[in-house]
Structure formats: structure tokens, C-alpha cells
Amino acid sequence: MDWSEYTRNTYIGISSLEKALFYILIFSSIGYVALWYRGRARLWKQGQAVSDDRPWHKRFRTMRRFSLEQRKLPRHKFGGLFHIPMYIGFIVLFIGTTLLFINETTERVGFKFHKGLYFAVYEVTLDLFGLGVLFGCLLALYRRIVQKPPSLSRAPADLVSVLLLFVIVLTGYALESARIVVDSTPPQVAAWSFVGNAFAPAFMGLSVDGYGVIWWIHAVLIAAWIVSLAFGRTRHILLAPVVAYFKPAIQANVPPNVDIEQVEQGGAIGVNALSQFSRWHLMSLDACMGCGRCERACPATATGKTLNPKLIVEKLRDAMTKGSGDDLTHVISDDELFACTTCGACREECPVLIEHPIMIMEMRRHRVTEGNLRGTPAGALQRIGSQGNPWGLPPADRAKWADGLDIPTVAENPNFDILFWVGCAGAYDPRGQQTARAIATLLTKAGVNFAVLGPKEKCTGDTPRRLGEDLLFQDLAMQNVETLNAAKVKRIVAMCPHCMHTIKNEFGAFGGQYEVLHHTQLLAELIEQGKLPAPQDGGKTITYHDPCYLARVNGIHAAPRRALSGMKLNIIEAPRSKDKTFCCGAGGGRMWTEEPPSQRPGVQRADELLATNAETVAVGCPFCMIMISDSVKAKSETTQVKDIAELILEQIETPVR
Numbered sequence: 001m002d003w004s005e006y007t008r009n010t011y012i013g014i015s016s017l018e019k020a021l022f023y024i025l026i027f028s029s030i031g032y033v034a035l036w037y038r039g040r041a042r043l044w045k046q047g048q049a050v051s052d053d054r055p056w057h058k059r060f061r062t063m064r065r066f067s068l069e070q071r072k073l074p075r076h077k078f079g080g081l082f083h084i085p086m087y088i089g090f091i092v093l094f095i096g097t098t099l100l101f102i103n104e105t106t107e108r109v110g111f112k113f114h115k116g117l118y119f120a121v122y123e124v125t126l127d128l129f130g131l132g133v134l135f136g137c138l139l140a141l142y143r144r145i146v147q148k149p150p151s152l153s154r155a156p157a158d159l160v161s162v163l164l165l166f167v168i169v170l171t172g173y174a175l176e177s178a179r180i181v182v183d184s185t186p187p188q189v190a191a192w193s194f195v196g197n198a199f200a201p202a203f204m205g206l207s208v209d210g211y212g213v214i215w216w217i218h219a220v221l222i223a224a225w226i227v228s229l230a231f232g233r234t235r236h237i238l239l240a241p242v243v244a245y246f247k248p249a250i251q252a253n254v255p256p257n258v259d260i261e262q263v264e265q266g267g268a269i270g271v272n273a274l275s276q277f278s279r280w281h282l283m284s285l286d287a288c289m290g291c292g293r294c295e296r297a298c299p300a301t302a303t304g305k306t307l308n309p310k311l312i313v314e315k316l317r318d319a320m321t322k323g324s325g326d327d328l329t330h331v332i333s334d335d336e337l338f339a340c341t342t343c344g345a346c347r348e349e350c351p352v353l354i355e356h357p358i359m360i361m362e363m364r365r366h367r368v369t370e371g372n373l374r375g376t377p378a379g380a381l382q383r384i385g386s387q388g389n390p391w392g393l394p395p396a397d398r399a400k401w402a403d404g405l406d407i408p409t410v411a412e413n414p415n416f417d418i419l420f421w422v423g424c425a426g427a428y429d430p431r432g433q434q435t436a437r438a439i440a441t442l443l444t445k446a447g448v449n450f451a452v453l454g455p456k457e458k459c460t461g462d463t464p465r466r467l468g469e470d471l472l473f474q475d476l477a478m479q480n481v482e483t484l485n486a487a488k489v490k491r492i493v494a495m496c497p498h499c500m501h502t503i504k505n506e507f508g509a510f511g512g513q514y515e516v517l518h519h520t521q522l523l524a525e526l527i528e529q530g531k532l533p534a535p536q537d538g539g540k541t542i543t544y545h546d547p548c549y550l551a552r553v554n555g556i557h558a559a560p561r562r563a564l565s566g567m568k569l570n571i572i573e574a575p576r577s578k579d580k581t582f583c584c585g586a587g588g589g590r591m592w593t594e595e596p597p598s599q600r601p602g603v604q605r606a607d608e609l610l611a612t613n614a615e616t617v618a619v620g621c622p623f624c625m626i627m628i629s630d631s632v633k634a635k636s637e638t639t640q641v642k643d644i645a646e647l648i649l650e651q652i653e654t655p656v657r
């Protein structure tokens with residue numbers, strides 16, 4: 001048989017009227033979906049326009065990474081296992097169907113390309129990828145019907161969309177088998193459609209009318225599936241790439257600055273109506289597929305608080321649909337908003353790039369302005385405002401941590417290379433002071449030319465910013481930037497990831513541009529340069545708790561490990577580590593909230609860390625130190641919690657065990 005004879009018919013026994021009806025059906029479905037999206041676009045337009053002049057290729061890169069390459073999926077093995085074959089298979093089937101449609105059109109003017117080698121490759125490819133979709137659908141159905149993870153959306157439309165896809169592929173194969181039989185396809189041609197060919201014997205004796213019935217069932221299912229693009233989780237197929245493409249250049253956990261001029265002219269602070277969110281935020285709500293990854297990662301949800309990031313998204317989206325988003329105090333409660341540690345786990349997990357923490361911080365701003373933040377966190381804000389630190393201790397005591405260490409201030413050593421930003425915890429909290437002393441001792445031993453601001457240092461404003469008191473944050477940021485710039489600071493090492501994040505990512509808007517390092521980064525550098533000599537012998541076993549603001553929000557998780565292993569300490573990884581770390585519960589101003597032990601994320605985290613059986617828990621944040629130490633102490637008499645700097649110092653001073 002000649003290669004040119006390898007081909008197939010597309011419409012067997014389907015009349016012109018039926019074809020016309022088919023096209024009407026498909027285009028009506030597309031039209032319905034288009035109208036639905038037009039309606040949603042009107043709702044998104046109530047939001048604030050975002051000015052973002054990034055070139056298209058940068059936007060395309062975001063879209064490519066997160067939508068086309070599905071970079072977030074492998075984070076979840078089971079989810080990735082079924083979504084990737086489904087996703088790739090779906091794209092291949094979509095392209096294949098489009099090519100068939102084009103062939104059908106060009107054939108009318110005498111040009112048929114669906115033949116020969118192209119035909120063979122096409123048939124094998126589509127059959128193969130169709131199996132991938134079936135496999136993915138089966139696993140997805142297993143997850144929905146058998147596993148039923150509580151965090152997965154229960155909306156019936158979500159189950160229907162997977163079922164529809166499954167049945168569409170099945171009827172596609174049935175149609176292939178029926179075509180082979182009805183069209184009396186020669187065996188060597190039919191062999192390329194290997195799945196349909198395998199099941200063709202089951203269709204022996206089928207009439208052309210019977211083929212027509214299967215064809216119509218398949219066509220109606222496709223139309224129904226197209227309509228489902230306006231319902232439930234299927235929406236993400238269209239919206240996820242659009243959301244990724246138009247995502248503004250948002251830095252993790254950096255909310256936009258409140259415009260003080262606007263506030264002075266009577267403008268609102270924060271968000272209390274959907275129209276005060278950006279259009280992009282509103283569009284991103286519609287892309288949520290209810291996968292529940294944010295919910296599973298959230299420390300507030302895990303410890304029984306009312307906050308659930310998935311529900312935040314769903315409630316806001318429902319309010320947008322119902323037109324009841326003019327007063328969000330009726331949609332999201334204060335308890336939900338102020339339970340957030342701003343750990344960033346939800347945004348990190350979200351496959352459609354929703355920025356929950358920023359939305360929460362923006363809503364908090366309004367609640368703070370309305371006086372809805374009460375109790376101990378409100379007290380912390382007052383103390384920061386009056387004393388420049390949340391402990392409420394005198395500013396003059398800020399340098400006491402360094403008593404006896406002979407640490408120069410910027411006035412005493414104006415030609416310093418690097419500024420050591422001690423932070424409020426390093427200055428006032430007894431455990432933080434020990435860490436600050438260890439860092440200063442190590443820097444001195446390594447011959448680093450450094451200085452501190454001493455009493456001139458103030459709270460960076462991290463707590464006010466995350467809690468939603470942006471005016472206080474801005475005031476502190478401006479004061480600190482003025483001090484830093486007056487001291488001609490270029491490079492900063494901070495011992496607190498929250499200070500590091502704020503100075504590095506948020507002081508820039510106030511004229512403060514510095515190279516900012518976490519102390520573990522600098523210490524790793526010094527160890528690798530041989531300035532902090534490693535001991536001869538190996539040390540104890542360590543499990544390292546990654547601080548959220550270091551590992552997840554700022555992507556720094558290699559340096560602390562380099563510092564530990566550089567000191568011959570043996571790291572045992574906790575199950576959730578690096579950017580998957582589980583919050584200690586102190587971020588977002590939660591450090592200053594009293595809560596029973598059963599509701600403390602630090603207690604859950606301590607269990608995980610203790611389960612590694614490491615001798616010591618290492619931390620890299622003074623707030624994690626407080627939360628994890630308290631929880632570990634309550635459960636273990638032998639396990640110690642130490643900052644990486646303390647461990648390095650111990651190794652240097654007592655190298656042989």
C-alpha cells in the first residue's frame with residue numbers, strides 16, 4: 001500500500017445539515033462562554049487599574065513558567081502525577097482537533113494534508129496522549145470520589161468537568177473504533193489508530209447511523225465541556241495563563257504603600273470594598289480552582305483558627321458575583337484577617353498565583369483604621385509608636401545587649417564595611433540578645449569591619465506593616481532610612497529575617513537602597529573564605545527550622561545549610577523544609593497575640609522538628625527562637641534550640657567533642 005493511501009474520512013454519513021447544526025452547537029457554546037467572561041470582565045473592571053510597564057516578553061516569561069511549564073505542580077506529587085498528563089494530553093488533543101478541522105476546510109478546495117506519514121504520526125500521537133488524559137482523569141476522580149481530601153472544593157461542577165473530559169476521551173476512542181468498522185479501514189491503516197483499532201471488534205456490524213449516534217454524543221459532550229469553562233475549576237484552563245500574563249510585578253509580601261497625600265485629602269486607607277482591590281486581584285479570584293493547596297499549607301487553618309485562605313478567595317469571589325462586595329466587613333471577619341501570620345505559604349502553593357497575604361494585609365489596613373485591632377497586638381503597635389520597639393523598653397537600652405563586647409557604633413567607626421542591624425528582638429529579648437552577641441563575636445573573630453547604629457536604630461516597622469498600620473510603618477521606614485543614609489550605609493547584615501525583608505524590599509520606596517544580607521549568608525561566606533575556621537571533627541545532629549520570611553518569602557535556604565555543614569554539623573531535614581517550611585506562628589504581628597497552646601503553630605512545628613530526633617533545633621530568626629523554644633521546652637528536656645550563629649560559635653570555641 002502506498003503511503004498516500006494512508007488516510008481517513010472525517011464525517012462518515014453526517015449530512016450537511018448535521019454539520020451545520022454541529023457548528024451552531026459548538027459556536028453557541030463558545031459564545032456562551034465568551035459572554036460569561038465578558039460579564040466577569042465587567043466585574044473585574046470595578047477594581048483599580050494597575051500601571052505596569054513591563055515589556056510583553058517578561059510577562060510572557062511568567063506565563064510560560066507558571067502556566068505552560070506548570071512549575072508549581074511538582075510540589076505536590078499526586079497532584080502533579082494526574083495533572084501533568086491531563087494537561088499535556090488536553091493540549092495535544094485540542095491541537096489535533098483543530099488540525100482536523102483545518103484539514104476538513106482545506107479539503108473542500110482540494111488540499112488534503114491528513115494523509116501519509118502525517119496521518120500515521122497524528123493518529124499514534126493523539127491516541128497516546130488521549131490515554132494520558134484518561135489516566136489523569138481516573139486519578140483525579142479517585143482523588144475526588146475515594147480520597148476526598150477535605151481541602152478540595154466540593155462543588156458539583158468540579159466533579160462534572162472531570163467526568164465530562166473522561167467521557168469525551170472515551171467516546172472519542174469509541175468513535176475511532178466505529179469509524180474503522182463503518183469505513184472498512186484497511187488493517188495496515190487502522191493499526192496507526194491503535195486504541196480504536198484494539199476495540200474495533202466490539203463495534204462489528206455497526207451501521208452508519210449507529211456511527212452517527214456516537215458522533216453526536218461525542219459532539220454534545222464537547223459542547224457541554226466548552227460550556228463548563230464558565231463554571232467551577234475548569235475556569236482555570238482559560239484564566240490561569242491570563243492571570244499569569246497580566247500579573248503585576250508584585251514582590252512577595254510587599255503590599256503597596258498607602259498614599260499619604262491621598263489619605264490627607266480624605267482618601268481611604270486599605271481595602272474594604274472589592275472596588276478598592278486591583279483589577280488583577282479580582283481577576284485572580286476567578287482563576288481559583290478550589291484545589292485547597294493554600295488551605296493545607298496554612299498554619300492558621302492547621303491550628304483551628306477561622307482563617308482559611310481558600311475560603312477568603314471563595315468568599316471574595318462570591319461577593320463579586322452577588323454584587324455584595326461594597327463592605328467587606330460582612331464578608332471576611334476581623335478574626336479571619338488577624339489570624340494570618342503572613343507566612344506566605346498560601347501564595348507559594350497557589351498554582352494560579354493568587355496573592356492572599358497582600359489581600360489580607362490590605363483588608364487589615366482598613367480594620368486597623370476602624371479601630372478593630374484590639375488587645376495585645378494593638379498594644380504592641382502602641383509601644384512601637386511610643387518607644388520605637390514592640391517590647392516598649394527605653395530606646396536608650398537598645399545597645400545594652402552588647403555590654404562588654406566593645407562593638408563600635410557608626411559614629412565610632414564611620415568607615416565600616418557592613419552595618420550589623422540588630423533589630424528589636426536582638427536588642428531587647430534575652431534570647432535574641434544571646435544571638436546578637438554570638439553574631440557580633442563571630443564578625444569580630446572573622447575580622448569584619450562592622451558597626452551598629454546603637455540607640456539610633458528603631459523598629460523597621462515590620463509588625464505595623466503586616467498588621468495593617470501602614471502610616472506607622474512609613475514613619476519608621478523614613479526615620480530609619482534617614483539614619484542609614486546619614487551613616488552612608490551600603491551593606492547591611494540583619495539577624496532577623498523580618499528586618500531583612502523590610503529593609504531589603506520595602507525601604508527602597510523611601511530612598512533606602514542597600515545590599516541586605518541575613519546573618520547566615522554572611523557567616524556562610526566567612527566560613528567558605530576560611531575566616532571562621534571549621535572544626536576538625538564532626539559535630540552534633542541538627543535539624544534546621546527555615547524561617548518563613550527567609551526561606552519562602554526571600555528564597556534563602558541554601559546559605560544557612562552551607563553555614564551549618566561548613567561547621568561539620570550534620571543536618572537532618574524536617575519533612576517540611578526550605579520553601580515548604582511550616583510557620584512558627586510569630587509573623588504578621590501574631591508574635592504579640594496570646595493564644596492557647598493548642599492553637600499555636602509553633603507547637604505543631606516543634607512536634608515535626610522533634611520527630612527528626614536531632615540533638616539540636618537550629619533557627620535563624622529571633623521570633624522563631626521564641627516560639628519554637630517555648631514549644632520544644634514543653635515537650636523535650638534534652639533538645640536545645642539555638643540560632644545558627646550560636647552553633648557556629650560553639651563549634652569554633654569547642655571544636656572537638
Ligand code: SF4
Binds near residue numbers: 297343
Ligand atoms: S499567609 Fe500563611 S497564615 Fe496567612 S493565610 Fe496564607 S498560609 Fe495562612
Ligand code: SF4
Binds near residue numbers: 292309313346350
Ligand atoms: S487559592 Fe490557589 S491554592 Fe487556594 S484553592 Fe484556589 S487555586 Fe488552590
